[in-house]
Amino acid sequence: MRHKLFILMLLTCSFSWVCFGQYEFSGQIDTKNWEGDIYLSIVRDYRKLSGIYPEQIINKTTPDAFGHFTFSGNNLSPENNMYRIHIDSCPEESKDAAHFTGHCLNSKEVLFVANNKDKITLPFTFDQEIFCSVASTNEKANTFIxxxxxxxxxxxxxxxxxxxxxxxxxxxxxxxxxxxxxxxxxxxxxxxxxxxxxxxxxxxxxxxxxxxxxxxxxxxxxxxxxxxxxxxxxxxxxxxxxxxxxxxxxRKPEATPTSNWIYILGFLLIVSLLTNAYFLFFKRKAPAQTPTSLTNQEQKVLDLILQNRTNKEIASEIFVSVSTVKTHINSIYKKLNVSNREEVKSLYKKS
CATH class of the missing domain: 1.25.40 (Serine Threonine Protein Phosphatase 5, Tetratricopeptide repeat)
Known part of the structure; x- marks a missing residue:
């Protein structure tokens, strides 16, 4: 019974390993030049591939006395993704200001491709530079390098x-x-x-x-x-x-073909506006009959009407009777196509 239980537990553990996987990203830093936490980030915005962005960080760890560090677990995606490991030497109290734009001068980083089952090491190079090479079980890991x-x-x-x-x-x-x-x-x-x-x-x-x-x-x-x-x-x-x-x-927007009837309507609209403007601003300024169609005596009467003279004053001015003045006035009204003195004054006031 104990043997069966042991085998069952072993199978369960093996099954869990296959289903969930286990990643391990490890490396080493020079503790003389670098200190502090090391961060693991997932990059979902390729315009933020390089830099330090708090919203991308998914884990952090502290290296040991010899500078060794490891990230491990089974919480990453089973498919390849873009990841970054970085360390910076900014003092804790100034990190927010130093990382405000995402670009930190006092930092070192490496970008790589990985998934939940990968083993990745970041060894020192021959000149003791960190994060300059990637050794991995995933052949795609060092494509960025x-x-x-x-x-x-x-x-x-x-x-x-x-x-x-x-x-x-x-x-x-x-x-x-x-x-x-x-x-x-x-x-x-x-x-x-x-x-x-x-x-x-x-x-x-x-x-x-x-x-x-x-x-x-x-x-x-x-x-x-x-x-x-x-x-x-x-x-x-x-x-x-x-x-x-x-x-x-x-791609410049292509010109939309316009039907001929749109141009015709536009032309007619312009003609209509110009015609209305002509009648409104020119025809109304001119009297129905020009002053030259009036006789000399009628012109004198018209001038006196425009000076606000009464019929009696006009008769005295031109030495005729009041009835003669009325006859001249009626003739003027007919020629100018008006019916009273106010219309006469209004007509000549506009002109």
Whole structure:
């Protein structure tokens, strides 16, 4: 019975190991130059690949007296993801200020690909530099370091160019190199890492990225690879949204064809407005009959009406009877198409 119980417990433990896995990330630091906690972060925003961001931190540990440290557990994702280990020498009381923008000058970090079953070690290099190499059971773990080597080679070569023509030619060459190399690594996360570098708007390469985006289908293919392998990751959706925004940026909206009837309606509207304006502002200013159609005597009567003279005053002024003045006035009304003195005054006041 005891043997059966022991076998059952052994099988249970083995089953748990298979189902849940167990990661272990270990390394060593130089305690003379570095001290304090070491942090493990998961990177879900590829625009925050490098730096110190508290919202990304998922674990921390303290190295022993010899500088050795280990992160272990079974709480990571079973699929590959982007992780970062970093240490910084900022005093505790100044960390918030020093890490405000995410970039800390007094820090050392390494970025790698891992999952819940990986064993990763970060050994010292020959010159006692930390976080410069990755040894792992996961063949994809050091893809970021490989991309970094390619980036350094590109920076060195670009530094020797002296003309814009050389920049243009070699920018195209390097974009092609990054695309081919990323696909050779067979890891979309490595390609995403390269994309984050090449499409950074703060870099001189950004304009060349936009040209490459317009000339090739590589980025659409990368989106398909990311969606196939990492469909539920936030960086996959982030990439899709950025790509859509950049495509909108480089593609000028096409002119919408306009039907002829819209132009006709527009023309008629303009003609109508001009016609109304003419009648409102020009026709109303002119009297129905011009002053030259009046006789000399009628013109005198009209002038006196505009001076607010009464019929009796007008008769005395031009030496005629009041009835004659009335006859002249009626004739004036008819010629000017008005019916009273106020309309006469209003007509000539406007003109």
């Amino acid at each position: 490989k991309i970094d080597s390619l980036k350094e080679l590109m920076r060195y070569e670009f530094g020797s160019y002296r003309s814009q023509a050389n920049w243009d030619l070699n920018a195209q060459k390097w974009f092609k190199k990054f695309q081919d190399y990323g696909q050779q690594l067979d890891e979309p996360l490595a390609e995403l890492y390269a994309y984050a570098f090449l499409s950074d708007r703060s870099r001189d390469l950004y304009n060349y990225y936009l040209q490459d985006l317009e000339q090739t289908n590589y980025y659409q293919e990368l989106a398909a690879r990311l969606n196939e392998k990492y469909p539920n990751q936030p960086y996959t959706e982030q990439f899709k949204k950025e790509l859509a925004a950049d495509y909108f940026l480089i």
